[in-house]
Amino acid sequence: MTAATSGKRRQGPRKGDLREKAILDAAEELLGREGVELMTVESIAKGAGISRASLYFYFGSKLEVLTALVGRTVDALAAQAEVAEAADESVEDVVRASVRHTANSWREHGLVMRAAVDLTPVTPAIRGLWTGTVNRYAAAMTEVLARAGVPDPAVAEALCWMTERTFYWASVNGDDLDRTADICAQIWCATIRGNN
Structure with a gap:
């Protein structure tokens, strides 16, 4: 029985929410080290501890990350x-x-x-x-x-x-x-x- 079928609500943030937060946190940190121009999808993904492909699951580009x-x-x-x-x-x-x-x-x-x-x-x-x-x-x-x-x-x-x-x-x-x-x-x- 899942939490949804048992009537219980999931406690805490979802895994996807935590990954998105990690991506945004990494981008904010990179702004200080690299600035907007030098920052890449690869450096953001690395800073978030995920693969570039995983980052693309959440955001389509560096600009989408910065907008978020x-x-x-x-x-x-x-x-x-x-x-x-x-x-x-x-x-x-x-x-x-x-x-x-x-x-x-x-x-x-x-x-x-x-x-x-x-x-x-x-x-x-x-x-x-x-x-x-x-x-x-x-x-x-x-x-x-x-x-x-x-x-x-x-x-x-x-x-x-x-x-x-x-x-x-x-x-x-x-x-x-x-x-x-x-x-x-x-x-x-x-x-x-x-x-x-």
Whole structure:
């Protein structure tokens, strides 16, 4: 009798899910060592501990692996946007916390996020994932800013794209991400105060 016929649910992740995670983890690690250009399907498969043929069971190309890796990362970012929108703290505190979360995301997944920005002009699937995430943040922050009397969605959108680009360049240049977060938060808060 199988788990399906006995009414019991399988505990833990499926083997395929673990392999897919290993592939994405290997690709993220390779971004740091080889970069997008030098990374190959072969090097990703080797890093995941599987054969190249096995990798093709899950992904059809290196670009599909990178797209899934960006997707995994932006899922975590989208969850942060929902937290910001639901927070009941002061608007400036929500802004500061959101920018700190952004800094932490760039610290933890900066290589993936930089690759996403770099691949956006040439990869429609990644462009959709990345711009969708920034737009989701802008929508959440529009709600937050509206509580402070700044209802224009264009303000939140401009500030979100400014923040994205500022962190991108800080990550590229190896700048202090905490200082970058402080500067971005100051700009957000100055905008809020200037509109009241």
